[in-house]
Amino acid sequence: MAFFCxxxxxxxxxxxxxxxxxxxxxxxxxxxxxxxxxxxxxRAEGYTLRRPISICEINREKGTIRIVFEVRGNGTDKLSQLxxxxxxxxxxxxxxxxxxxxxxxxxxxxxxxxxxxxxxxxGTAAEYTDNKVKAVLGFRxxxxxxxxxxxxRVGAExxxxxxxxxxxxxxxxxxxxxxxxxxxxxxMIYACGPTPMLKAVINTARVYNIPxxxxxxxxxxCGVGACVGCACNIRKGGRDFVxxxxxxxxxxxxxxxxx
Amino acid sequence: MSKDLSVTVAGVxxxxxxxxxxxxxxxxxxYTDLYPLNKLGxxxxxxxxxxxxxxxxxxxxxxxxxxxxxxxxxxxxxIDMFITGYLPQLKKDGNVIIANIAGAxxxxxxxxxxxxxxxxxxxxxxxxxxxxxxxxGASWGVTCxxxxxxxxxxxxxxxxxxxxxxxxxxxxxxxxxxxxEAEGADCLSLINTLLGMRIDIRTxxxxxxxxxxxFSGPAVFPVALRMVWQVANAxxxxxxxxxxxxxxxxxxEMMMAGAKAIQMGTAIFTDPYxxxxxxxxxxxxxxxxxxxxxEEIVGTVQPW
Numbered sequence: 336m337a338f339f340c341x342x343x344x345x346x347x348x349x350x351x352x353x354x355x356x357x358x359x360x361x362x363x364x365x366x367x368x369x370x371x372x373x374x375x376x377x378r379a380e381g382y383t384l385r386r387p388i389s390i391c392e393i394n395r396e397k398g399t400i401r402i403v404f405e406v407r408g409n410g411t412d413k414l415s416q417l418x419x420x421x422x423x424x425x426x427x428x429x430x431x432x433x434x435x436x437x438x439x440x441x442x443x444x445x446x447x448x449x450x451x452x453x454x455x456x457x458g459t460a461a462e463y464t465d466n467k468v469k470a471v472l473g474f475r476x477x478x479x480x481x482x483x484x485x486x487x488r489v490g491a492e493x494x495x496x497x498x499x500x501x502x503x504x505x506x507x508x509x510x511x512x513x514x515x516x517x518x519x520x521x522x523m524i525y526a527c528g529p530t531p532m533l534k535a536v537i538n539t540a541r542v543y544n545i546p547x548x549x550x551x552x553x554x555x556x557c558g559v560g561a562c563v564g565c566a567c568n569i570r571k572g573g574r575d576f577v578x579x580x581x582x583x584x585x586x587x588x589x590x591x592x593x594x
Numbered sequence: 595m596s597k598d599l600s601v602t603v604a605g606v607x608x609x610x611x612x613x614x615x616x617x618x619x620x621x622x623x624x625y626t627d628l629y630p631l632n633k634l635g636x637x638x639x640x641x642x643x644x645x646x647x648x649x650x651x652x653x654x655x656x657x658x659x660x661x662x663x664x665x666x667x668x669x670x671x672x673i674d675m676f677i678t679g680y681l682p683q684l685k686k687d688g689n690v691i692i693a694n695i696a697g698a699x700x701x702x703x704x705x706x707x708x709x710x711x712x713x714x715x716x717x718x719x720x721x722x723x724x725x726x727x728x729x730x731g732a733s734w735g736v737t738c739x740x741x742x743x744x745x746x747x748x749x750x751x752x753x754x755x756x757x758x759x760x761x762x763x764x765x766x767x768x769x770x771x772x773x774x775e776a777e778g779a780d781c782l783s784l785i786n787t788l789l790g791m792r793i794d795i796r797t798x799x800x801x802x803x804x805x806x807x808x809f810s811g812p813a814v815f816p817v818a819l820r821m822v823w824q825v826a827n828a829x830x831x832x833x834x835x836x837x838x839x840x841x842x843x844x845x846x847e848m849m850m851a852g853a854k855a856i857q858m859g860t861a862i863f864t865d866p867y868x869x870x871x872x873x874x875x876x877x878x879x880x881x882x883x884x885x886x887x888x889e890e891i892v893g894t895v896q897p898w
Contacts, residue, residue: 338627340866383811383864384657410657426866554655554801556662556863561620563640563669564655577648577669582624 338429338559339364342422346399352481354406355451356415357391360423363398370432371458372525372550372586375402376558378424379410386410387555387581389455389527390428391482400427403454403481429558430585433525433548435462442467442522445515446491447508447536449473449528455550457482459525461489470494471511473532477502509535516543526550530594537589547589553580568593597880599873601635601888603832603854604755604780606717608635608690610876611888612845612869615836615859616641616694616719616759617666621680622687628866633873636690638783638857639676641721643696644706646672656792656801661811661838662860663790665804668696673706677713685714692757696721700747711752718754720744720779723761723786735761735786738773745777757834760784762821771825781832783857784825785818811860814838819851826852826893840868842875852893 339362347359365375369390376385392401406412417423433455438444444463448456453472460468470491474480476499486493494511495503504511508528515521516539526536527550540547553565560582567584569576569591578584599610614622616638622631631637649669656663671679676693684691693715697703703720710718722735722744734740745758758774760767762785771782787808792801800806818837826833835853839845840861848856861868876888885891 340628378864382657383660383662383860384655385863554653556655556664557618557624558863559624559866561624562618562655562664562863563620563649563666564664566649566652566654566666566669575648 337368338427340426342424345417345419345421345423348417348419351403352479355403355481356406357401357403358417358423359399359401360425361399362425362427365425365427366393366395366398366400369393369400369428371435371462372433372455373428373430374585375400375425375427376429376555377414379413381413382410384410384556385426385558386414387429387558389550389585390458391454392458392461405451426558430581431583433459433550433586435459436523438467438522441520443469443520444523444525445469445471445512445521447471447473447512447524447526447528447532449508449532450475450479452526452528452532452550453482455527456525457485457489460486460491464490466490466492468492469515471496471508471515473497473508473528474502475499507535508532509539512536512539516545521545523547524589533592534594537592537594540589548586549589549592550585551580551587551592552585555581557581597877597885599876599880599888601855603834604717604757606690606755608855610635610873611849611855612873612876613638613690613692613834613855613857614862614869615857616721617664618859618862621676622684625866626687629870631684631688634689634869635855636692636716637684637688638692638694638719639680639684640670641668641694641696642670642673642676642706643668644673644702646670646675651803653801653803654807656807658790658792658809658811659813661809661813662863663792663802663807663809664787665802665807667804673709677709681713681715690716692717692719694719694721694759700743703744704747704751707748708751711754715754717757718748718752719757719759719783720748721759721786723759723763735770736764738769741770742773742777745774745779749778755780757781757783759786760825761786762817762837763789767821768824768828771829775829775831779831781834782825782829783834783836785814785821785837788814788817810838812838812840815840815844819847822848822853823851823895839872840864842872842879845872845876846879846891849888849892850895854889854892
């Protein structure tokens with residue numbers, strides 16, 4: 336799992352929803368090494384700590400990756416001001432990424448994203464072809480909906496839910512998830528999003544006994560495993576471990592995560 | 595063209611004076627994708643205790659203007675794992691390897707250091723100043739008696755060069771430094787992090803689950819520089835300076851204040867290459883000022 340630290344040119348920048356930015360970055364070495372579910376650690380000029388941002392899409396032919404992030408504070412605001420043509424200082428790719436599996440032809444996988452947890456699920460969905468992937472995307476309201484067309488472009492049958500019903504189905508991602516699981520065709524579930532959503536997805540996966548992987552988030556410093564700042568609690572074989580989201584994760588098996 | 599950047603601290607030769615600070619560089623394996631460990635003069639390993647520790651609950655990290663807080667709380671695999679699992683590779687990959695030891699009781703320190711004494715670790719740094727753990731060393735480091743007791747206990751069981759790391763969270767760091775020197779410390783390192791806090795104004799909760807944590811980064815540099823200057827003027831043993839060093843100019847200031855070598859930590863999080871940039875900058879400074887040894891500048895500040 337080699338990673339790089341360098342300044343890479345920005346090919347494309349766009350604001351895809353209010354305060355949510357999409358960047359395409361030319362970084363052939365990173366694109367070649369990257370896996371869906373990994374992240375990049377970006378330096379924001381004038382700030383001590385880098386910002387961990389998940390990889391949204393990988394294009395190995397063009398040597399690019401795409402990231403999508405929301406402006407949450409001054410650091411991400413600074414990042415969002417970087418124009419195309421400027422360079423992005425990144426340590427990348429970092430973390431383990433989702434496990435992509437060979438699945439039988441009559442089976443499908445489900446990717447679930449909530450809010451700004453949606454972007455990494457796009458690259459994960461893109462790993463499965465031939466109508467093998469269903470996407471369930473949850474947002475607060477219509478204004479926050481992102482990447483729906485992108486999921487359709489990569490061949491995912493896509494359902495969108497909003498908390499207030501202003502777009503798609505009203506309600507939580509677990510409703511379409513359960514509907515799909517009831518059809519009995521699901522081989523694997525992948526999820527990234529806010530903690531309450533992850534808890535619900537993990538419980539649902541347990542009830543239906545479907546393998547599930549989730550991507551966790553935590554305040555991070557080094558991003559490479561050295562500082563042990565981004566701790567998460569993991570239970571394996573009856574034993575408790577404190578692991579690093581950045582290096583041991585960010586993706587963990589659902590049944591091992593203690594939230 | 596190429597200069598000899600080596601310095602000698604407590605009898606140990608460092609090929610250059612830049613050391614990765616404890617807690618910021620793990621056990622030397624995490625940055626090897628970017629450059630080999632032997633580019634650094636040395637590494638002070640993650641604070642290690644007699645038994646493995648899981649540390650504090652997350653969040654353990656918060657950003658501050660020109661700095662950060664951490665409340666990791668000495669999460670580490672324990673001394674035996676350090677010796678068998680990490681030390682052999684560290685010795686192969688790196689230059690000066692420094693074990694950083696913390697404990698709750700005098701006996702914890704004694705037993706951990708006893709086990710290190712028979713290894714080929716180059717130096718032992720005593721952490722009597724972790725701000726994140728109750729009796730995680732901090733309680734020893736804040737009084738002259740406590741600091742002296744730990745130093746004396748450990749001195750009795752090892753001949754390894756002994757560096758004692760001082761906390762700035764005290765009334766007078768010079769008194770602590772003198773107490774530690776009197777009990778046989780070979781050198782001192784300072785400063786550990788300053789105790790700090792941040793609050794999320796939306797939730798009215800501290801950002802750190804531990805409520806408070808250690809403050810580091812460029813913001814603390816002037817405090818660190820002042821303390822290194824005061825301590826270096828008051829003791830005869832060598833001093834290693836740290837606290838917010840980010841550039842070669844910072845490192846030179848720290849050496850002029852009296853530090854024979856320097857440690858870098860938080861700057862590595864911002865830019866993993868920063869230690870190498872400091873080393874390059876030091877070499878350039880030597881060339882420009884026609885120095886044969888960096889030790890020529892140590893303690894040369896001329897106070898008004």
